[in-house]
Amino acid sequence: MKRTVLDEVAENFQRVDEISELNTLKILSAMRRLKVSDAHFKTSTGYAYGDIGREKLDELFAEIFFAQAALVRTQFVSGTHALATALFGILRPGDELVSLTGAPYDTLQTVIGHAHESRGSLKEFGVDYRELPLVDGKVDLPAIKNFITPKTRLALIQRSRGYSMRKPLTTADIEKICAAVKAVNPNCVTFVDNCYGEFVETREPVEVGADLAAGSLIKNIGGGLAPTGGYIVGKRELVELASYRLTAPGIGNELGASLGTPRLLYQGLFIAPHVTAQALKGAIFAAGIFSKLGYKTSPLPTEIRGDIIQAIELKSAERLIKFCRAIQSFSPVDSFAAPEPWDMPGYADQVIMAAGTFVQGASIELSADAPIREPFAVYLQGGLTFEHAAIGILAAAQTLAD
Ligand SMILES: *Cc1c(COP(=O)(O)O)cnc(C)c1O
Numbered sequence: 105m106k107r108t109v110l111d112e113v114a115e116n117f118q119r120v121d122e123i124s125e126l127n128t129l130k131i132l133s134a135m136r137r138l139k140v141s142d143a144h145f146k147t148s149t150g151y152a153y154g155d156i157g158r159e160k161l162d163e164l165f166a167e168i169f170f171a172q173a174a175l176v177r178t179q180f181v182s183g184t185h186a187l188a189t190a191l192f193g194i195l196r197p198g199d200e201l202v203s204l205t206g207a208p209y210d211t212l213q214t215v216i217g218h219a220h221e222s223r224g225s226l227k228e229f230g231v232d233y234r235e236l237p238l239v240d241g242k243v244d245l246p247a248i249k250n251f252i253t254p255k256t257r258l259a260l261i262q263r264s265r266g267y268s269m270r271k272p273l274t275t276a277d278i279e280k281i282c283a284a285v286k287a288v289n290p291n292c293v294t295f296v297d298n299c300y301g302e303f304v305e306t307r308e309p310v311e312v313g314a315d316l317a318a319g320s321l322i323k324n325i326g327g328g329l330a331p332t333g334g335y336i337v338g339k340r341e342l343v344e345l346a347s348y349r350l351t352a353p354g355i356g357n358e359l360g361a362s363l364g365t366p367r368l369l370y371q372g373l374f375i376a377p378h379v380t381a382q383a384l385k386g387a388i389f390a391a392g393i394f395s396k397l398g399y400k401t402s403p404l405p406t407e408i409r410g411d412i413i414q415a416i417e418l419k420s421a422e423r424l425i426k427f428c429r430a431i432q433s434f435s436p437v438d439s440f441a442a443p444e445p446w447d448m449p450g451y452a453d454q455v456i457m458a459a460g461t462f463v464q465g466a467s468i469e470l471s472a473d474a475p476i477r478e479p480f481a482v483y484l485q486g487g488l489t490f491e492h493a494a495i496g497i498l499a500a501a502q503t504l505a506d
Pocket residue numbers: 182183184185209211262264265266297299300320
């Protein structure tokens with residue numbers, strides 16, 4: 105079955121390789137133009153005034169994203185933290201925030217505070233919120249005209265599917281959505297949750313009209329080497345507002361020690377297109393194997409992809425748990441652990457996670473997770489090497505067959 109699947113998806117693999125080549129060239133060109141050097145890898149301590157490695161990395165991210173500015177920091181504890189920092193940095197009491205991609209990712213719901221009560225949320229600070237429901241899993245483009253008002257300060261657009269069966273957005277979709285928002289209210293900030301989307305295509309959100317984008321360094325863009333962190337890229341004024349929320353008003357991006365080794369962030373970025381390609385091949389392979397076994401997969405094996413996630417509907421909690429345990433047991437780290445559903449901070453349903461990863465919870469490494477709820481879809485992603493992804497996926501398929 106492995107051979108047949110690989111033959112059927114050969115063209116998709118080729119497309120993934122071509123995208124990886126173009127993104128590698130983009131990053132290499134930026135590194136050459138900005139003269140990245142060994143001096144930028146030195147660690148800094150304390151306030152870290154004038155840390156040239158920190159400044160150069162911001163410049164590099166800005167260049168790669170065609171953005172005016174970037175804030176790339178290990179002081180962001182996660183992607184959610186980077187996204188929340190941007191939201192709290194920009195929004196003021198009385199402002200309206202909207203989501204154009206239906207309900208946002210689980211952890212952002214706690215940040216927003218409208219679906220569930222949560223202390224410290226934007227709601228407590230007097231930020232209003234509305235969301236535009238998806239229609240057949242797609243953004244309701246024609247409805248944007250009447251949904252955005254002169255009062256709407258920020259429109260959140262989630263590129264990846266998150267824990268849902270809807271399709272991820274392509275950058276072409278993001279381009280249309282941003283244009284539709286700006287046509288009604290040019291002052292409304294278009295902000296893309298870029299998690300899992302980086303380097304899946306050759307263009308990124310700011311390039312196609314988004315004002316701002318943010319994500320996690322322990323997903324695609326850290327290349328599996330970044331030990332922790334997040335980033336925000338976009339319009340200078342907006343990145344600056346976010347920096348005042350990350351540190352303090354007046355301090356912004358000028359402080360922040362690199363501690364560990366900044367080299368890992370540079371080197372991780374450099375290999376990120378290749379690692380993303382490995383993960384994409386794993387996802388495509390999983391879709392091929394599991395659709396042959398009769399499961400509903402999204403995307404389908406040969407569909408064009410907008411993120412690295414592969415959803416597979418397993419139809420029962422029992423199969424979900426089995427699948428995740430198989431992925432865990434074929435992991436290089438903590439292979440002997442058996443994942444259990446648990447009440448993860450920031451999530452409303454119980455969640456099961458298989459992540460036998462070198463960097464804790466890094467989902468650019470082979471990992472599988474799922475909220476325990478209908479339709480019992482498992483979300484599989486990552487794989488530093490396609491070889492490992494294929495081994496894990498075949499093991500999971502074998503376990504379900506037994
Ligand atoms: C991963 C992710 C986030 C942020 O999650 P963290 O675990 O906090 O990094 C936000 N949105 C989407 C769509 C994601 O996939």
